[in-house]
Amino acid sequence: MNDQGFTPPVSQLISVVVPCYNEEPVLEETMRHLQYLAADLSLRYRFEFIFVDDGSGDRTLEILREAANRYSNIKIVSFARNFGHQIAVTAGIDATSGDAVALIDADLQDPPEVLAEMLERWQSGYEVVYGVRASREGESAFKIATARWFYRVLNRLSERPIPLDTGDFRLMDRKVVDALRSMPERHRFVRGLVAWIGYRQIALPYDRKKRAAGTSKYPLRKMLRFATDGILSFSSKPLQIATNLGVLAALLALTGIIYAIVLRVTTSIWVEGWTAMMIAVLFMGGVQLISLGIIGEYVGRIYEEAKGRPLYIVRERIGFEAPVKASSRERVDA
Ligand code: UDP
Ligand code: MG
Numbered sequence: 106m107n108d109q110g111f112t113p114p115v116s117q118l119i120s121v122v123v124p125c126y127n128e129e130p131v132l133e134e135t136m137r138h139l140q141y142l143a144a145d146l147s148l149r150y151r152f153e154f155i156f157v158d159d160g161s162g163d164r165t166l167e168i169l170r171e172a173a174n175r176y177s178n179i180k181i182v183s184f185a186r187n188f189g190h191q192i193a194v195t196a197g198i199d200a201t202s203g204d205a206v207a208l209i210d211a212d213l214q215d216p217p218e219v220l221a222e223m224l225e226r227w228q229s230g231y232e233v234v235y236g237v238r239a240s241r242e243g244e245s246a247f248k249i250a251t252a253r254w255f256y257r258v259l260n261r262l263s264e265r266p267i268p269l270d271t272g273d274f275r276l277m278d279r280k281v282v283d284a285l286r287s288m289p290e291r292h293r294f295v296r297g298l299v300a301w302i303g304y305r306q307i308a309l310p311y312d313r314k315k316r317a318a319g320t321s322k323y324p325l326r327k328m329l330r331f332a333t334d335g336i337l338s339f340s341s342k343p344l345q346i347a348t349n350l351g352v353l354a355a356l357l358a359l360t361g362i363i364y365a366i367v368l369r370v371t372t373s374i375w376v377e378g379w380t381a382m383m384i385a386v387l388f389m390g391g392v393q394l395i396s397l398g399i400i401g402e403y404v405g406r407i408y409e410e411a412k413g414r415p416l417y418i419v420r421e422r423i424g425f426e427a428p429v430k431a432s433s434r435e436r437v438d439a
Pocket of ligand 2 (some may be wrong): 210212214316321
């Protein structure tokens, strides 16, 4: 306070990235909540909301467009097709210019109010504040069980610890965002990449709500793909597992050979049989195919990296004043 009165500190810019894929039923409500939050915190922060339309087939882009006409803090990156959640998040991050960047789902499962608390932690010096799901409401027992199990397996396999039960809901300092942007890989498991970067990170438990409207955009097939990406990007242990399987099969075979020889030498019995042989052949075949499959997954990834295609194609950007500096990993049409 001075005699001219109170001068508020220069407010910091917070970027909020929202990936949207066919979120027509929920999007308006989500935007309302985000604008409330921006209004609540307007004394301390300015906000930019970057919505990434991940090739939606419904009215998502129209709804976003209307909102961008009304609010100057809404910006849109629209993809030429569906590139998937993690790529959408990446494109959103590439387009941010804030001092801190938050990632949040479009379906209000991650309550926007929690961001206020994240900002406080950030102010107190943490560079990453990540949400940990203390509870999950309205998700199937199957999803909760597999997610729980997956994060524990991933953590055992990964060379660096990846926090348990986290999603992408988080707040990151600009330094972390810059580090993240320097990681060019295309099979992106963003929560793992952020854990890998380091800096001071802190968990913030929150209650994950059920989807406000619409249905999940993660069918089992995408969930499996996502889980494989997580494991293969952060561990080469599956390759060791393949080796171990091979060793195990060889040992079993050796035992069988010794048994057959001893039996023949000490008695006059030959080990008989079609059954034993089929089992051995099938077992070996199985081990070999599994191992080949594991190697194949890694080789496939090397191939995709080697092609060096852009990570995503942007059809249109709306609401950005200056042209966004295109990152080396994307192409902008038009
Ligand atoms: N999403 C996306 N592209 C996709 C799938 C999902 O941008 O291909 C977005 C979706 O709009 C939502 C977030 O990713 O904002 C999380 O998806 P969802 O809520 O469907 O997943 P769940 O919470 O069921 O795991
Ligand atoms: Mg959801």
